[in-house]
Amino acid sequence: MQNHVLRTFDLTKKYREQVALNHVNMTIEKGDIYGLIGRNGAGKTTLIRMITGLVAPSEGSMELFTQTVESAIRHHRRRIGSIIESPSLYPSYTAYQNMKVRQLTLGIPDEKRITEVLNTIGLADTGNKKVKNFSLGMKQRLGLGLALLSNPDFLILDEPTNGLDPEGIREMRHLLKELNESYNITILISSHILGELSKIATRYGVIHNGDLVDEFTKRELETRCRQYLRVQVDHIEKATFVLENKLQITDYEVMDEETLHIYELLDRSGDICLAFAQDGVKVTTIESKGDDLESYFLNLMGGLQHA
Amino acid sequence: MLNVIRADLYKLKHLKSFYVVIVLSAFFDFVILADLSSYPDSYQSTYGNFLQIVFYPFTVWQFMPMVLPLALGILICLFVTNDFSYGTMKDPVTLGHSRFSVFFSKCLVASMATVIILIICMIVSIFTAFWMFDGLSSIPGIQDIVQFGTRTLLEIGLSVALAVLFTTLAFVIKHTAVVMAVHFSVALFVTMIIGAVFLPGSSFFYAWLATAMVKVSNGISIEMAGTTLAVTVIYLMVSFVVGYSVFANRDMK
Numbered sequence: 070m071q072n073h074v075l076r077t078f079d080l081t082k083k084y085r086e087q088v089a090l091n092h093v094n095m096t097i098e099k100g101d102i103y104g105l106i107g108r109n110g111a112g113k114t115t116l117i118r119m120i121t122g123l124v125a126p127s128e129g130s131m132e133l134f135t136q137t138v139e140s141a142i143r144h145h146r147r148r149i150g151s152i153i154e155s156p157s158l159y160p161s162y163t164a165y166q167n168m169k170v171r172q173l174t175l176g177i178p179d180e181k182r183i184t185e186v187l188n189t190i191g192l193a194d195t196g197n198k199k200v201k202n203f204s205l206g207m208k209q210r211l212g213l214g215l216a217l218l219s220n221p222d223f224l225i226l227d228e229p230t231n232g233l234d235p236e237g238i239r240e241m242r243h244l245l246k247e248l249n250e251s252y253n254i255t256i257l258i259s260s261h262i263l264g265e266l267s268k269i270a271t272r273y274g275v276i277h278n279g280d281l282v283d284e285f286t287k288r289e290l291e292t293r294c295r296q297y298l299r300v301q302v303d304h305i306e307k308a309t310f311v312l313e314n315k316l317q318i319t320d321y322e323v324m325d326e327e328t329l330h331i332y333e334l335l336d337r338s339g340d341i342c343l344a345f346a347q348d349g350v351k352v353t354t355i356e357s358k359g360d361d362l363e364s365y366f367l368n369l370m371g372g373l374q375h376a
Numbered sequence: 377m378l379n380v381i382r383a384d385l386y387k388l389k390h391l392k393s394f395y396v397v398i399v400l401s402a403f404f405d406f407v408i409l410a411d412l413s414s415y416p417d418s419y420q421s422t423y424g425n426f427l428q429i430v431f432y433p434f435t436v437w438q439f440m441p442m443v444l445p446l447a448l449g450i451l452i453c454l455f456v457t458n459d460f461s462y463g464t465m466k467d468p469v470t471l472g473h474s475r476f477s478v479f480f481s482k483c484l485v486a487s488m489a490t491v492i493i494l495i496i497c498m499i500v501s502i503f504t505a506f507w508m509f510d511g512l513s514s515i516p517g518i519q520d521i522v523q524f525g526t527r528t529l530l531e532i533g534l535s536v537a538l539a540v541l542f543t544t545l546a547f548v549i550k551h552t553a554v555v556m557a558v559h560f561s562v563a564l565f566v567t568m569i570i571g572a573v574f575l576p577g578s579s580f581f582y583a584w585l586a587t588a589m590v591k592v593s594n595g596i597s598i599e600m601a602g603t604t605l606a607v608t609v610i611y612l613m614v615s616f617v618v619g620y621s622v623f624a625n626r627d628m629k
Binding site: 118121122123124125143144145146147149151153155157158159160161162166169170171173174175176219 | 378379380382383386387390458462463464466467468469470471472473474625627628629
């Protein structure tokens, strides 16, 4: 049984000469919290707009909730709740009235749902206060409430923590995790706050200049970001011989003609240096390192920039 | 589609400009008739009963044929471009409604607003004509009622075509200030140019929706009704096709 919520096949968007998205092949499984990472202008929002039907692809196709025909995809979009760039709100309406418009558009018969959602997002007490007088955080929460009104199966959030204070960010994170764990809602979230993303996402996709350059799970990220010893030596071949034959270390990586990353015996850097010295390998630098998501992303972007 | 229409009706209900436009249009209609009521010699020799007087504000191109398009231009500009400005035009599309539903709903609700404005103006005209005009020679007969009904329907048709035209312009241009300027220019200058250059008896008055209102109010005949209907349908269809084509093929940001 297919477990995909979304699949894209060579999804491409061109604006005259500029390629905003270049043959993106992406899969989001049911129950994923998919973190979409990329610089400003990388193509994240363009991808989200194509999924939600705001932008037509130049090439390629997609499958949404196992549907591939455009009319069926359009029908199933009502199962998506989304915030794209910033919440779309009527400034002269109250929170309730904004929700009411959404309720009417969705055809939800029960008005009690509005009160339920307002309670969930903490805006039930705003009364007659117009949205134009809301703080940025309140607007962001109302946007999330609008996205949740239809009990979506798939939530798409473009920078949802913009404008939120640390407590608000934490509440948003807990809410999203609860929605995912309790109701099995699949979430696609794009964010620049990589530290926050790393606390919640189960899969990641990295977009750079319109290309989906990397996709990995949380477990794979942990593997990639794991601690290691960065050793710079004067003779790389001798060094690898020492590692394998004297120290029985096989979990290492040769980065360039003078740099090694060693993933074992992290607390025995002294023994490693001694072994190298005994075999005439001069160690110029040895340091303990490990990436978090932010460092990993920045290193990846830096590598792509120079590629 | 019904859901989108309900949502748009809710927005119209909460649009303060709608009520302002209704009041000002009705008031202007009343003022024109009230002024005419001061000249009994003039109206008693021209009109037989109060139903015939009701269309007086539409018989001169500087009156309702200019004011009504201005009023509709303001209302429809705000009704449509607000959604573009706030980003809320995206919502029904992201929720699975077709672009056709979104565009059709806006045209339909703008048309309904237009009909409401026109009917209220008619009601104000009927009451003003009934209460303020003395010395009229006859009571409206069946023929007067039929003529009144026919003219009202034709004026409604022309107004609805105007509403759809303005809705299309708003969808094509999107930006509130520019749309307002274009609506004003269309409502004012086209009406002024045709009204000033050509006589009311000229067929050129049929070329534009607002000046066609003068034709409807000044004389009733099968030829007039047929020409008015044709003009209405042409403007309606061209506006709708152009507006929908642009909206359907445009990326939304």
